[in-house]
Amino acid sequence: MRVRIGPTGRPEQQLLRWMASPVLCSGGGAGVTAQQVVRAPDPQVGLAWDIASQRRTMTLDFRIDATGRPLSIVRRTPAENAYVPDAQDVVPAFAASRFAPGPERTGCTVTFTANLTPIAAAPLADVMAYTVFPTSGRAKAIADRLRMPGDDCADPEPAVLLRAFPDFKRLPDQPGYPSWSMVGYDIDRSGKPTRLRALAGSGTPALDVAARKAVAASRFERGARAGCLYFYYKRGTILPPPPAPEEDALRPAAATCPRDHVWDRKPVLTYPSGYSRRSIEGWAIVAYDVAPWGQTGNVRILQAEPTAEFGDAATAMIRNATFRAGGGGYVGCIDRVLYRIRRPGTPTAESAPD
Structure with missing residues (x-):
């Protein structure tokens, strides 16, 4: 592992800004086309150690609706749960971006790359952006740069x-x-x-x-x-998600799960990290089965908007919940989870399974 050493002979933090590649879409029968950005994504500027062994890229797959909004955003990584350091705000920031309106576009992709710069050489606007929204305290080098x-x-x-x-x-x-x-x-x-x-x-x-x-x-x-x-x-005002389908529209014909669940350990909803700060709402449709002793299993995301991270949060919630034992087990349970914000900066998850 290599860490950048500064002029003082000690390891130094760098100013980190995520840079987006051109956005390309392959759907619509017109070949691969570049998309015009109306509002560029603005992932939070941070401080990070320049460690060579850490992978600092993130690729997203998504679609663009007729209004120019990116939706169905999913991380594409070599490993399903690969950790990308200092990237907590990349996907939420991209969900708030906008493209030129037009026909719906599918097969879209963008790659974010971390740009690490010594604080003393970083653009002053980036240093000021970090001062407004600090992620890990304010280093003396930040004050010196200003x-x-x-x-x-x-x-x-x-x-x-x-x-x-x-x-x-x-x-x-x-x-x-x-x-x-x-x-x-x-x-x-x-x-x-x-x-x-x-x-x-x-x-x-x-x-x-x-x-x-x-x-x-x-x-x-x-x-x-x-x-x-x-x-x-x-603060950012509320960005609502597209309309969510009803559970019955996705319920399997062979489902045996009662619509009114009898929970032993009720689901506890947690707002996906990063989205509450930006006041971004979302939803997820989750399917699962239940063992005779009440444990949920085979939990999977059917749909989630505007990003898969809302689905990840919903599946984690269902995995930690249990039905009341004695029902003989069920298959084909479907729940719709809506993540809503009462007012900017105060997240709450509503319409939990009950």
């Missing part, structure tokens, strides 16, 4: 007398992804912000304007400062 020659706004930080905020409810909704804006400014001797400038962000012009106005309306203790930074962000 500080330009002559900056003194952190020596120490000036006391805030008034912190203004945008009216987030009036800003455009961003289904499935958070928006952010980093503002740079100086402070004059009276404590008023001056020389405001938008430094980086998620490409949301309305938030950029509102962020600068909010900083301009803020006030600080007296004393001139240079090189101050402040960011605002808005």
